[in-house]
Amino acid sequence: MTDASLAAVLRAKGLRLTAQRQLVLEAVHELGHATPDQVHAKVAEVAAGVNITTVYRTLELLEELGLVTHAHLTHGAPTFHPVGEAQHVHLVCQNCAEVSELPSAFLAPLAESLDREHGFLLDIGHVALFGICAGCGDNRG
Numbered sequence: 001m002t003d004a005s006l007a008a009v010l011r012a013k014g015l016r017l018t019a020q021r022q023l024v025l026e027a028v029h030e031l032g033h034a035t036p037d038q039v040h041a042k043v044a045e046v047a048a049g050v051n052i053t054t055v056y057r058t059l060e061l062l063e064e065l066g067l068v069t070h071a072h073l074t075h076g077a078p079t080f081h082p083v084g085e086a087q088h089v090h091l092v093c094q095n096c097a098e099v100s101e102l103p104s105a106f107l108a109p110l111a112e113s114l115d116r117e118h119g120f121l122l123d124i125g126h127v128a129l130f131g132i133c134a135g136c137g138d139n140r141g
Contacts, residue, residue: 009065020050024058028068028080033090033099035077073099073128087125093133100133 006025007017020043027042028034034042040055059080062068070078073092079099088101104124111122 006067009067013065015061019047020054021058021061023047023050024055025062025067028059028062029082033071033073033079033081035074035079037077039080069125071126071128089124090128091133092128092130093136094130095132095136098133098135 006022010017010021023043023046024039027039031038031042036052036055036059039059040050040052043050043055059068059070063070063080067083068080069083070080071090073079073090074097079090087104089104089107091100091102092098107122107124107127111124114120114122
């Protein structure tokens with residue numbers, strides 16, 4: 001997202017574009033999937049004065065604006081990623097913590113079945129499947 005389009009989204013909500021908001025959004029885009037602490041560390045490389053509370057508040061605002069979304073990929077803090085990406089399923093390695101992605105179509109049959117049989121609408125963007133990645137699986141012996 002460009003500075004101008006972020007500014008337009010913020011102005012439409014009566015908000016202004018601040019350096020901190022821009023830096024947090026840029027960090028999420030650069031990191032792909034990142035916890036608030038990881039976003040804070042990235043922002044601190046450029047602006048050491050931005051505190052973690054500002055990062056949390058900014059992530060919440062950016063999510064309300066539909067610019068980022070989160071998933072729970074660990075038992076800890078949520079992981080944020082840009083909304084502009086295609087919706088996807090997260091694959092989380094329980095050994096090395098690597099996060100990879102599958103297209104949402106991978107779970108489309110399950111989502112359709114859940115809707116048809118249970119009236120349950122699956123939010124695929126929040127789905128995380130936990131297991132062992134191929135790299136770590138090669139080391140299982």
